[in-house]
Amino acid sequence: MSETFSVIARDGAARAGVLRTAHGEVPTPAFMPVGTKGTVKSVDPDELRALGAGIVLGNAYHLHFRPGEELIAELGGLHAFMGWDGPILTDSGGFQVFSLRDTLLEVDDDGVTFRSVYDGAPERFTPELAARVQERLGSDVAMCLDICLPAGTDRSELEEAVRRTTLWAQQQRDLPRAPGQLRFAITQGGLDGELRRRSSEELVALGFDGYAIGGLSVGEHREPMFDATTEAAAFLPEEKPRYFMGIGDPEGVLEVISRGVDMFDCVLPTRTARTGSALTREGRLNLRNARFARDQRPLEEGCPCPACTRFSRAYVRHLVNQQEILGLRLLSLHNLRFLLDIVAAARRAIERGEFLSWKEEALEGAKGAM
Numbered sequence: 412m413s414e415t416f417s418v419i420a421r422d423g424a425a426r427a428g429v430l431r432t433a434h435g436e437v438p439t440p441a442f443m444p445v446g447t448k449g450t451v452k453s454v455d456p457d458e459l460r461a462l463g464a465g466i467v468l469g470n471a472y473h474l475h476f477r478p479g480e481e482l483i484a485e486l487g488g489l490h491a492f493m494g495w496d497g498p499i500l501t502d503s504g505g506f507q508v509f510s511l512r513d514t515l516l517e518v519d520d521d522g523v524t525f526r527s528v529y530d531g532a533p534e535r536f537t538p539e540l541a542a543r544v545q546e547r548l549g550s551d552v553a554m555c556l557d558i559c560l561p562a563g564t565d566r567s568e569l570e571e572a573v574r575r576t577t578l579w580a581q582q583q584r585d586l587p588r589a590p591g592q593l594r595f596a597i598t599q600g601g602l603d604g605e606l607r608r609r610s611s612e613e614l615v616a617l618g619f620d621g622y623a624i625g626g627l628s629v630g631e632h633r634e635p636m637f638d639a640t641t642e643a644a645a646f647l648p649e650e651k652p653r654y655f656m657g658i659g660d661p662e663g664v665l666e667v668i669s670r671g672v673d674m675f676d677c678v679l680p681t682r683t684a685r686t687g688s689a690l691t692r693e694g695r696l697n698l699r700n701a702r703f704a705r706d707q708r709p710l711e712e713g714c715p716c717p718a719c720t721r722f723s724r725a726y727v728r729h730l731v732n733q734q735e736i737l738g739l740r741l742l743s744l745h746n747l748r749f750l751l752d753i754v755a756a757a758r759r760a761i762e763r764g765e766f767l768s769w770k771e772e773a774l775e776g777a778k779g780a781m
């Protein structure tokens with residue numbers, strides 16, 4: 412089998428590459444739409460494909476509780492269950508457990524105990540369970556269970572999170588996988604360069620198929636976060652894919668690409684759609700606004716998405732204000748297309764060796780879309 416990941420072009424720290432998975436190749440940089448519960452909300456798999464999505468993300472935490480990985484395995488695995496035959500990355504559930512701080516009960520060297528958001532019952536995640544759930548789901552990329560802490564956490568707590576994240580990765584590394592499943596580890600350390608280096612070195616020494624930069628985009632200011640990303644990416648091997656967890660605004664995406672990140676995910680395009688807003692080159696449009704009542708233009712001039720090719724802002728505004736399902740669907744389709752197109756254009760700019768100048772130009776317009 413050929414290599415899991417190849418870099419085909421570089422421009423500064425930015426890279427264009429190909430990730431090879433059991434369900435096909437993914438051109439990188441790649442934005443992964445989030446299908447938390449086995450669906451990218453309101454968008455069907457054929458539409459996702461047509462929008463240009465090459466890989467989608469599923470969520471081990473939610474799928475474990477509802478409907479359960481054994482049921483999904485019995486029905487042929489997550490690909491068959493959700494009708495998506497392309498690559499799927501599943502996160503381990505660590506982010507949900509640690510971001511729902513109120514539900515945390517106890518963390519120890521073997522795992523974490525918390526109350527399920529579904530029924531409040533005490534539950535426990537361990538590296539073994541995280542591996543098992545993702546093996547049963549049959550995803551193409553499985554993530555290690557990690558400890559992700561919010562911005563502003565003190566150093567001793569961050570240090571303990573780094574230690575346990577390594578320990579858990581070590582426990583998880585050689586556990587059974589789905590056929591062809593890749594396994595990525597997640598570096599931690601927040602904004603602390605020394606801890607980030609330690610986390611990266613320990614995980615790289617264990618040897619994984621790829622590495623994620625975790626514990627950023629958790630409430631810190633943007634500039635220190637981007638600086639930490641530059642550092643965090645540099646600690647990772649050139650020949651392995653790098654995944655920044657949880658960024659999806661146009662500026663953020665281009666900034667992490669420029670720092671050598673290959674993959675990222677975020678609920679932003681679909682969540683923004685559900686609030687009635689469209690991402691456009693001129694900024695974010697709140698379609699609830701009365702100024703769109705007679706606006707016959709599409710959401711974005713020239714956008715090839717199903718919303719922009721047929722419908723006016725005035726119509727979408729009407730749908731949104733009447734809480735019609737089609738309104739939220741059209742905005743989801745448009746926002747995903749907008750972001751996927753930016754990332755595809757970034758890839759082409761890297762291949763041409765013009766990424767930096769292209770990025771400045773793209774950000775001029777996108778500034779207001781943050």
Ligand SMILES: [Zn+2]
Nearest residue numbers: 714716719745
């Ligand atoms: Zn559109």
